[in-house]
Amino acid sequence: MFNNFFHKMASPKYFYRISGILIPWLAAGSALLFLAGLYYGLVKAPPDYQQGDSYRIMFIHVPAAWMSMFIYMVMAGAGAIGLIWRIKLAEIMAISSATIGAWFTFLALVTGSIWGKPMWGTWWVWDARLTSELILLFLYLGVIALYNAIDDKRTAARAVAILALVGVVNIPIIHYSVEWWNTLHQGPTVTKFDKPSIHLSMLIPLLQMAVAFKLYYAFVVLMRARCEVLERERNTGWVRELAEKT
Amino acid sequence: MNLNEFFHMGGYAFYVWTSYGIALFVLLINVILPILQRKKILGRIARAARRTRRNTA
Amino acid sequence: MTSDSLLRAFSLLLKRDLTLAMRHRAEMINPLLFFVLVTSLFPLGIGADPKLLQAVGPGVIWVAALLAALLSLEGIFRSDFEDGTLEQFLLSSHPVSVLVIAKVLAHWLITGLPLLVISPLLGVLLGLPADAILILLVTLALGTPVLSLIGAVGVALTVGLRKGGMILSLLVLPLYVPLLIFAASAVDTAAAGLPVTAHLSLISALLVLSLSLSPLATAAALRISLS
Numbered sequence: 329m330f331n332n333f334f335h336k337m338a339s340p341k342y343f344y345r346i347s348g349i350l351i352p353w354l355a356a357g358s359a360l361l362f363l364a365g366l367y368y369g370l371v372k373a374p375p376d377y378q379q380g381d382s383y384r385i386m387f388i389h390v391p392a393a394w395m396s397m398f399i400y401m402v403m404a405g406a407g408a409i410g411l412i413w414r415i416k417l418a419e420i421m422a423i424s425s426a427t428i429g430a431w432f433t434f435l436a437l438v439t440g441s442i443w444g445k446p447m448w449g450t451w452w453v454w455d456a457r458l459t460s461e462l463i464l465l466f467l468y469l470g471v472i473a474l475y476n477a478i479d480d481k482r483t484a485a486r487a488v489a490i491l492a493l494v495g496v497v498n499i500p501i502i503h504y505s506v507e508w509w510n511t512l513h514q515g516p517t518v519t520k521f522d523k524p525s526i527h528l529s530m531l532i533p534l535l536q537m538a539v540a541f542k543l544y545y546a547f548v549v550l551m552r553a554r555c556e557v558l559e560r561e562r563n564t565g566w567v568r569e570l571a572e573k574t
Numbered sequence: 575m576n577l578n579e580f581f582h583m584g585g586y587a588f589y590v591w592t593s594y595g596i597a598l599f600v601l602l603i604n605v606i607l608p609i610l611q612r613k614k615i616l617g618r619i620a621r622a623a624r625r626t627r628r629n630t631a
Numbered sequence: 632m633t634s635d636s637l638l639r640a641f642s643l644l645l646k647r648d649l650t651l652a653m654r655h656r657a658e659m660i661n662p663l664l665f666f667v668l669v670t671s672l673f674p675l676g677i678g679a680d681p682k683l684l685q686a687v688g689p690g691v692i693w694v695a696a697l698l699a700a701l702l703s704l705e706g707i708f709r710s711d712f713e714d715g716t717l718e719q720f721l722l723s724s725h726p727v728s729v730l731v732i733a734k735v736l737a738h739w740l741i742t743g744l745p746l747l748v749i750s751p752l753l754g755v756l757l758g759l760p761a762d763a764i765l766i767l768l769v770t771l772a773l774g775t776p777v778l779s780l781i782g783a784v785g786v787a788l789t790v791g792l793r794k795g796g797m798i799l800s801l802l803v804l805p806l807y808v809p810l811l812i813f814a815a816s817a818v819d820t821a822a823a824g825l826p827v828t829a830h831l832s833l834i835s836a837l838l839v840l841s842l843s844l845s846p847l848a849t850a851a852a853l854r855i856s857l858s
Contacts, residue, residue, distance in 0.1 A: 370594075371580065381584035388597045411851075428604060435600045439593045446589050466805040473798050474788060486855045487788050491802060494784055494848050498806050501837070505809035512816060544601065551608035558615045562622075571619035 338417050340557045341566050347550040354547035361540035369533030376530075383530075385443040391538040392436040393457065395545060396464055397499075399429035403471070404496035407489025416560070417553075419485035422492065423475055424552035428545060430468035437461050456510035460503050467495045481560065640725050641733045648737035651710075658706055663745045666699035670753045681758045688757035689818030690811075692767065693774075695753075696746055697807050700778040701800055703742040704786050707734055707779070708853070712790045718857055727853065728846035731787075735779050735846070743775035759822060766821035766831075770814040773834045780845040781806050787852035810837055 369387040376383040403425040410418035440458045441451050452458070471488050478484035526534070561567045583590045652659055673691045674684055711717040711734075720730050750771055754764035785803040789795035817830035 375584055380586055382586040382589055384583070384586075384590050385593045388593060392597070431600050431604055435597055438596055442589050442593045442596075446586055463805050463808055466801065470798070470802040470805065473801055477789070477792050477794065477798050483855060483858060487852065490784075490848060490852045490855065491788060494806070494845075497840075497844060498809070501809045501840075502805070505812040509812045509816065548604050548608065551605070551612070555608055555611045555615060558612065558619070562615070562619050567619060568623045571616045572623055574616050574620070 338415050340417065340561050341564075343417055344554055344557055347554055351547050351550050354543050354550070358540050358543035358547060361536050361543060365533045365536035365540050368529075368536060373529045373533055379447065382443065382446045385439050386530075387533055387537045389436055389439040389443055390534060391541040392432050392439065393461060394538060395541050396429055396433040396436050396461060398542075399425050399432060399545060400464065400467070400492070400499065401496065403429060404489075404492040407485075407492045411486060411489045411493075416482075417557075419482070419489065420553050420556045420560070421549065423485055423488055424549050424556055426468060426471045426475065426488070426492075427552065428548055430465065430472060432541075432545075433461055433465040433468055437465060454510070456507045459506045459510070463502055463506070464499070467499075471495070637725050637729060640723070641729060644730060644733040645737050648734060649740065652737070652741045658703070659741050659745065662699040662703040662742050663749060665702055666695050666746055667749060667753065669695040669698060671756065674757070684757045685759060685822065688754070688759050689763065689767065689822065690815045691757065692750065692753050693770075693811055693815045693818070696750075696771065696775065697778065697804070697811060699746060700742065700775065700782060701803060703738070704779075704782040704799060704803070705790075705796065706742075707738045707783055707786050708790045709786075712857075717790075717853065721854060721857060727850035731783060731846040731849045731853070732842075735776075735783050735849075738783075739776050739779045743771075743779055746775060747771045759818070762824065763818050763822035766827055767818045769831060770817050770834060773831065773838050774810050774814045777810050777834075777838050777841045778807065780841040783849045784845055784852055787849045787856060789856075790853075791856045810834065813837070 365387060370384060373384070375381045403422045406418045406422035406425065409415055410422060437458065440455075440461065444453050444455070444458070445451050471491055474491055475484045475488045478487055558567055558570075581587060581591075670692055673687065677683060677687065708717060711720070721727060723730070747768065750767055751764050754767050759767065782799075782803050785799050785806075786795075788802065789799050792798065813830050813833045817827045817834065820827050820830060
């Protein structure tokens, strides 16, 4: 029965229908959580005693940075499933995740840089986290470039899966090496982003935003995956019917 | 807290609102792009289907 | 018996690649020239102050080595892909990953080893102390195989593409970051007269890891690229 469910889920037509039902719910949930997170984060939470109100950038910077890592893991996981069990849908999820992951990485980089300006006095500091995010962005761009360069999309998806797996082995090493490099060259500077203890009134909106970002990712990745499904199944009867109805 | 104070953000208004503005932009564009793409794909498929029907008829 | 024939295939492939390389010496020499040229551009670009050169030297030499390796990477599979030899490999009864190791080893002997040999000269040009030059040699000896091994995955993924070169650098360079950090900092530390065993064991760990995983990934990538 369980097996049956996955088999059904893996059929593009069924996926298209179910995801169509899921998307509005996920979108609504993420919108509600965003509103709550914004309210508690921008209005309710008190200013930080050291950073004043500038710390409020954290409520997007930190969840975006978390998502950038998380989505890479999802992408590699989905890619591995696609490679091993030849499930087309997993391949589609992997490549649909890549673009969104790149956007989140970009967001984490830009907000980190903007946050750095009032804190450090310059737009860019070779801080360990920012540097890691920058390299992660390069990894994402590599994945996207490789996918676009290969004409046959099934081959492209499988090549991308290999690259994502290689990347996933390397990410912890890159992360570690960058932190190591950072302590080596800058001395033990206190990273302003990592708070040893965070007050509950700040933790709550942070978690709200983190879950909101997760739900947002879920519904956006489904929307992208639906486009890929339509593109790949364009010669089947159900897609033609669907196209002519709209 | 009044509205002015809220928008002032303790002097960090520029940084905070730029960050949130960029975040809003990124979140919106990732919703809008797939919607447009879906419309485009469906339109293309529908046109292709009509063409083949006309040719076979 | 099977391991015997595998060993034979391995050494035959290695010999073949080396013979081919000796026939096209330009391909061997170009990356080497590039390595020397890029390194000697730096004093011209940033000034010849000995202190400054010594400070940036390890990083400069390693970045130049990275770029030189990148320049030669396509050679690992390109010609074999174009004349169809690569498809024969995939059809052979031997594990592809072992054949990949033979090809990577050949590539390293052709392009990595010359870098190693010429690097003390560059160390002298940039005014590195003798201890640092010794460590530079050790890091290059341990690190250039890693460059070839990681690079092989990238080449295998892009070998069928017309504009593979640009994408190759985007795929491979971010993966070189840890090696660059550990190696350049090892030379730096040695120049300061401090012990570098920690650095060297980290680089060795990278070598072991890439030696065990990259041939598998390369073999899988070749299968996909040629399908």
